[in-house]
Amino acid sequence: MNDMIEIRWHGRGGQGAKTASQLLADAAFMAGKYVQSFPEYGPERSGAPITAYNRISAERCSVHSNIYEPDYVAVVDETLLESVDVCSGIKEGGAVIINSSKSPEELRPQLRGYTGRVCTIDAREISLRNLGAYFPNTPMLAAVVAVSECVEREQFLADMEGSYRHKFAKKPQVVEGNLKCLREAMSEVQG
C-alpha cells in the first residue's frame, strides 16, 4: 500500500470541497485506481469549515478512518488559514495547495510554522476567465492532480473531456471552458 496517496480537503459548507473530493475520486477511478472519497460531516451549515478526504491507491484500501497525516492538502478557501491548521500532519515530501491569488511565499507566514512545499492556484481568476463565473472546483482539481501526480496528466485530461462531454451533452459549449480551466490550472499552479 506504499503507493497510496492521501489527500485532505478544507473548504466551507456550500463551496464544494466535498464535490471536489468526489471529482478527484472520479478522475482516479477513470484512471483505473481504487478510490475513497468521504466527507467529515458536522451540522450542514453554509459557510462553516468542512473537511473531505481522498485515498487513491492501486489496491482497495480497507482503512476507514479520517486522514491525519495526508500526502497533500487542498484548501478551497484561503480565509480558512486563520481558523484552521490546514497543514497539520502533512507528510514529508507532501504539499499544501491553496486557492489564492497570492504567491506561496506571501502565504507561508500564515501556515503556523509549516516548512514543506506550498503551492497556490488562482482558481477564481481561472474560473472567471474561462467560465464567466466562480467555480473553484475545476481549477482546484487540476492543481491537485498536477501537484500530487495521483493521476497521469494526459490521461486525466482525456478522461475529464469524456466525462464533460457526457455530463454536458445538452450544453456542449461549456465543455471547452471547463477543459481550458483544467489545462490552465495545471500550468499556472505555483510552487
Added chain:
Amino acid sequence: MSIRERLSGNEAIATAMRQVNPDVFAMFPITPSTEIPQYYAQYVADGRVDTEFITVESEHSSLSACLGAEAAGARAVTATSSAGLSYMNEVLYVAGSLRLPVVMAVACRALTGPININHDYSDSMAERDSGFIQIYAENNQEAYDNFLQAHRIAEHPDVRLPLMVCEDGFITSHAIENIELEEDDAVKAFVGEYHPEHYLLKKENPLAVGPYGVSGYYMEARVAQAQAMKNAKAVILDVAADFEKTFGRKYGFFEAYKMEDAEVAMLIMGSCAGTARAAVDELRSKGVKAGVIKLRVFRPFPGEELAAVLSHCKAVAVMDKSEGFSACGGPLFAETAGALFNSKERPLMIDVVFGLGGRDFTVTAAKSVFDRLVWIAENGVVDELYTHMGQRE
C-alpha cells in the same frame, strides 16, 4: 460480468433495490439514509422500476405500510436511521411476530442525545430483540451484496422473518468507493420472484393476519418465531454459498482474519474492521500474533461458531460501537461472553466501547487495544473489564 463502478453505500443499496424492483417502497426521510429513497424516487420517475413508491408521514407509517403490503403478498422495502428506527420500534416487533419478510436498509446512526447525526450502532443495537435478522456491512460492496442476499434469506419458508441490511452512517453511506456491481438480469435471476403461499389478496383462500394470542397461544407463537431465527443460520449460509458460486464473493456469519494462530484478537463490526486489519498487518510484521473477526451477522447471533474460533485465543477485545448502559459492558460483549461461557478453553475478554457518535477509529487506536491485549495475555489477568476508548480524559 461484474461492472466496475464507484458508488456511495447509499447509492449501492439503492442500486440493489432497483435491481430487485420490489413491489412497494414506503419511505420517510432521515439522515443519513435519506439518499436511498432519493435515488429510488429518481428510478421511479425515470420508469426504471415499477415499484409502488409511497411517501408517508412517519417511520411508524413507512414500516406499517410495508407490513400491509407484505401481508397482501407484495415484496416491500424501506430505509431508515437512528430516531426513525426507534420510532418504528412497535412495528418492528409486529413485523417479526407476523413473520412478514420486509427488507429494510439501515444507515446506522447514533441516538439522541446529545443530538448527533454520525455513526454508531445505538439505533440497530437497540432493536436487537425485535425479531429482525441483522446483517452488517464493512463497505459499499458488502452493503450491496448483503442486500442482494436479503430477500432470499428473509422470504425462505423456514425463516420468514424481516431483515435489516445495516451499513455505517456516513462512513459507508456517504463514502464513494470502488464497487463491483452485477448485471440487472443476473441479480433478478439470483434473487428470484416472491410467491408467498398465503397472502391477503389471494381471493380463493381468505387469510386472517395478526390475531389476538391469549396466554394459551403466545408462548407457542414465540417459540416458533425463535425457531425461525435459529433456522435462519442455515439459510444465511446456503444463500451465501450460492452467492459465491454466482458472483464470486464469499460471505459467512463473520470473516476471520489471521485467526488460525492468533493469541490476541479483536471482535469488531462494520467499517472499522478494515482499520483493525491494517493494525493486525503492522503487528504481525513485528511478530505479534494478532487477528480480527469482523461480525457480519448479529441476528441470528452465531454464538457457537464465534466460540469455536475465539476459544484458542489468550485475550480478546470485543469492540462495542454502542453503549448499552448496563454498567458492565455493551451488547456485543455480553453476547460474545455468553457464547464462550461453556467453552472448556476460553480467552480472557475485555469490552471496549468506542466510536460513539462518529468518534473516529484509527489504526493507532486499534493498535493500542492490541497492546492492552498483549499485556493481558502475558499477565493472565484482565486489567479492566469494561472501558471506553477515544474520549478526552
Added chain:
Amino acid sequence: MKKAAEINEQIPWQEMTVGCEIYEPGTSELTKTGEWRSRKPVWDKDKCKQCVLCAPFCPDASIPVKDGRRADFDYDHCKGCGICIKACPFDAIKWEDEE
C-alpha cells in the same frame, strides 16, 4: 393447510401456523362465546310481533333471521349482553339467570 378447527390450546408449538395466520373465513363460529354468558335473554314467542328490530342490534349475530322472521337465539354464541332486551319494543325478551 391447517384448518382453524385444528388450532387449539392442546397442540404443540410445531403445529401452530406461521405468524398465527388463519387460512379460512368465518372462523369465529368455532369459538363458542356462549360459554362467557352469566345471564341469558329468553325469547317470548307469544309476545313477539316479528318486527325483527332485535336482530340488527345483536353484536354477535346470535339472532338468526330467515325469510324476514327471527328464530330462537343461537346460545352457542350469544354472550348475554342484553342489548336485544333494550331494543325490543314489545317486552318479548327477558333475562333469565344461567343455571
